Every structure is written in C-alpha cells, then in structure tokens.
Amino acid sequence: MHRIPFIVVDVFSATAFKGNPLAVVDTRDAQLTDTQMKLLTRQFNLSETTFFFPPESSGADFKLRSFLPDGREVFGAGHNILGVWWYLAHAQILDLSAPHRIDDETRGEEFTFHQELGGEVTPVKITRHKAIQVGHHRVMVSMRQAKPHAHAIHPDPAALALSIGLSAADIGFTPESELGVLAASLQPQVMSTSTTRHLLVPLSSIEALNLADVRRHKLLEQLKAVDDKAYGLFSFAPVPAAGNGNKTFQARFFSPSMSSEDPATGSAAGSLSAYLYEHGVLKLDSRNSGRITVYQGLRVGRECNIVVELTLRGNGDGTMEVDIIGTGVQVTNGRIVVPDDSTVF
Known part of the structure; x- marks a missing residue:
C-alpha cells in the first residue's frame, strides 16, 4: 500500500500541545485526486489539513491546497497556510542560505518566498533568529492576507448577545476601558481578508468573553441573520495593560462547521486589525503601520499567540495590507496510507 509523509504542527505557539494543530501532507512525490485529499483530511479530523x-504558476515556490474535514476546500491564509511555511523552513526544505535582509539589532535573517494558493501567487516572509535556540521562536512566518473587506453589521446585537448567553450590555467596549471612548461605534460586523467571512463581536470584558456559551443551532441562526456567507463568530475583548507595545485582545472563535471551539483563527485575526483601524482603535505609526496581538484558545488549553500587522499603502488611496505573524512547533510525523480513489467521500 502506497504511503506518503505527513507532519502535525501546532501553529501560533512555540510550545508543543499549545498551538492550533495542523496536518501537513507532503505530496511532492504523489499525484492525489481531490477525493483522496478529502479522505485524508477527514481521517486526520483536525480543523484543517494542508497539502503542498x-x-x-511561474514565480511560486510551492502550491498549497487546504481542506476542512467536511470536504470543503478553503483559500484563507490562516494557521492552515502559516503552519506549512513554518514546517518548510524548520525542516530545511526551503533554501535559507542567502537572506535578502539581516537585522543587526535582532540578528534576524529575512527570506522571501512565494506561494500558489487558489490560483494566486503571493509573498511569504520567513525570519530566522540566530540568537535563539532551535524550537523556541527560531523561525517566524509573516504572511500576506487578501485585501480586507467590511460587510454587513448585525441587525440585532441584543438578540445576538442573548443567543450566546450574554446581555446587550456585554456587546462593545465599556466606557471605563482603555478603548471605551469608541464603544458606541463598535458593533458586531462581518469582515473578511479572504473568501471566508467572519462575524466579529466586540465584548466588554474578558469575563464576558469567557462566559459566552455558543450553541451550534443558535450560532447558525445569528450568522444567517447577518450574512449567509459568514463562516463563524469571532468574539474578542481588550486585554488591559498588556505591556507588549501592541493593542492586545483575547478572542474565541466558533463555527457551525466545527465540532468545538477553534484554538486560533488567523483569517479572523487579520480581519480584526482592519475592523479596529476603521473604527479608530488601531493607530498607525510614522510608517503607516500598526500591530495588534491576539491571544486565542485559552479556554481549550491551547494559548495561541497571533500578531497582525496592518499597513496603509498608496498615495492616500487607503489600500490596506494585512500580514499575520506567528511560529509553530512540530509534534509528530509519519507516513499515511493513500486512500483508494474509488472510495466514496
């Protein structure tokens, strides 16, 4: 029976069993059909499985395809893509012999590669820190997402709050918080930085975030009420006095397509940066850039750390570029049987 290599990476963490698990399948020497990839994804039964x-396409270093366990192919650039590039660098599959830039202050070596995903070729930046030991933030990946888009605002925030076990007062930032002056303008809204749309829900406190009780059937009703293309609900609250120089938030993500809470959702974190910028929460520096840090997965014991950088480009035309930044750690590897293509998915 033909077998091909696979790896499981915990993404957005340098500590094993604390990141968001991703199955990565090396298909450089295999010709897999869509059915075979879907069967393998279902077998791993993680939130996503990615094949490289x-x-x-000309100019690309690797082609990537990513699937959900239900067979749906996804094209968003989140943990499913960042984890593959972390592995390619960590396993020395990438040529890291000639950095295009060296940061003397951090001793970081920067490399740029290009991925083919969904018919598009986009850049990926790899940073390797010489001063830090292998396995602890030695390789960081910075990945460009698609241009952010704002969609519909939820028509009934009070009903949304009740559906997740909260009150209307829990929606938005409180006047007492550091960001409370903007509370009135922060409403639940659908955003996207890919083909996947998410309903972003600002909450008043970490306590409210932890109390949220999201039920599948009620969540589906709320998503349909605002946007029938919305994939999931991303709730977030500000972390007071985080001390890392970035605006910092704690978040949770739920989707009717997932059996449990998602430990890290890069596509939603990227959308959050654009949402916060549009509402005046995220301020840009002299380089027209601003960063946020998102902690996610704490309620499921995962403790993921996602950094997002938003940059305003162009001559005042307001073009936004969103990059998500993170690391990973390999937790296992092996070889898996290639399923029979005639098997019904």
Missing part, C-alpha cells in the same frame, strides 16, 4: 506540491 511543486508549483504550477
């Missing part, structure tokens, strides 16, 4: 291949 030789590129088909």
Whole structure:
C-alpha cells in the first residue's frame, strides 16, 4: 500500500500541545485526486489539513491546497497556510542560505518566498533568529492576507448577545476601558481578508468573553441573520495593560462547521486589525503601520499567540495590507496510507 509523509504542527505557539494543530501532507512525490485529499483530511479530523506540491504558476515556490474535514476546500491564509511555511523552513526544505535582509539589532535573517494558493501567487516572509535556540521562536512566518473587506453589521446585537448567553450590555467596549471612548461605534460586523467571512463581536470584558456559551443551532441562526456567507463568530475583548507595545485582545472563535471551539483563527485575526483601524482603535505609526496581538484558545488549553500587522499603502488611496505573524512547533510525523480513489467521500 502506497504511503506518503505527513507532519502535525501546532501553529501560533512555540510550545508543543499549545498551538492550533495542523496536518501537513507532503505530496511532492504523489499525484492525489481531490477525493483522496478529502479522505485524508477527514481521517486526520483536525480543523484543517494542508497539502503542498511543486508549483504550477511561474514565480511560486510551492502550491498549497487546504481542506476542512467536511470536504470543503478553503483559500484563507490562516494557521492552515502559516503552519506549512513554518514546517518548510524548520525542516530545511526551503533554501535559507542567502537572506535578502539581516537585522543587526535582532540578528534576524529575512527570506522571501512565494506561494500558489487558489490560483494566486503571493509573498511569504520567513525570519530566522540566530540568537535563539532551535524550537523556541527560531523561525517566524509573516504572511500576506487578501485585501480586507467590511460587510454587513448585525441587525440585532441584543438578540445576538442573548443567543450566546450574554446581555446587550456585554456587546462593545465599556466606557471605563482603555478603548471605551469608541464603544458606541463598535458593533458586531462581518469582515473578511479572504473568501471566508467572519462575524466579529466586540465584548466588554474578558469575563464576558469567557462566559459566552455558543450553541451550534443558535450560532447558525445569528450568522444567517447577518450574512449567509459568514463562516463563524469571532468574539474578542481588550486585554488591559498588556505591556507588549501592541493593542492586545483575547478572542474565541466558533463555527457551525466545527465540532468545538477553534484554538486560533488567523483569517479572523487579520480581519480584526482592519475592523479596529476603521473604527479608530488601531493607530498607525510614522510608517503607516500598526500591530495588534491576539491571544486565542485559552479556554481549550491551547494559548495561541497571533500578531497582525496592518499597513496603509498608496498615495492616500487607503489600500490596506494585512500580514499575520506567528511560529509553530512540530509534534509528530509519519507516513499515511493513500486512500483508494474509488472510495466514496
């Protein structure tokens, strides 16, 4: 029976069993059909499984395809893509012999590669820190997401709050918080930095965030009420006095397509940066850039750390570029049987 290599990476953490698990399948020497990839994804039964291949498009280093356990192919650039690039660098599959930039202050070496995903070729930045030991933030990946888009505002925030076990007063930041002056303008809204849309729900406190009780059928009703293309609900609250120089938030993500809470959702964190900028919460520096830090997965014991950088480009035309930044750690590897293509998915 033909077997191919796989790896499981915990993404957005340098500590094993604390990141968001991703199955990565090396298909450089295999010709898999869509059915075979879907069967393998269902077998791993993680939130996503990503396959990497030789590129088909000019200028790309690798082609990537990513699937959910239900067979749906996804094109968002979140943990499913960042984790693959972390592994490619960590396993020395990438050529890291000639950095295009060296930061003398941090001793970080920067490399740029290009991925083919959904028919588009986009850049990925790899940073390798020489001064830090292997396995502890030695490799960081910075990945460009699609241009952010704002969609519908939820028509009934009070009903939304009740559906997740909270009150209307829990929606938005409180006047007493550091960001409370903007509370009135922060409403639940659908945002996207990919083909996947998420309903972003600002909450008043970490306590409210932890009390949220999201039920699948009620969540589906609320998503349909605002946008029938919305994939999930991303609730977040400000972390007071985080001390890392970035605006810092704690978040939770739920989707009707997932059996449990998602430990880290890069596509939603990227959307959050654009949402906060549009509402005046995220301020830009002299380089027209601003960063946020998102802690996610704490309620499920995962403790993921996602950094998002938003940059305003162009000559005042307001073009936003969103990059998510994170690391990973390998927890296992092996070989898996290639399923029979005639098997019904």
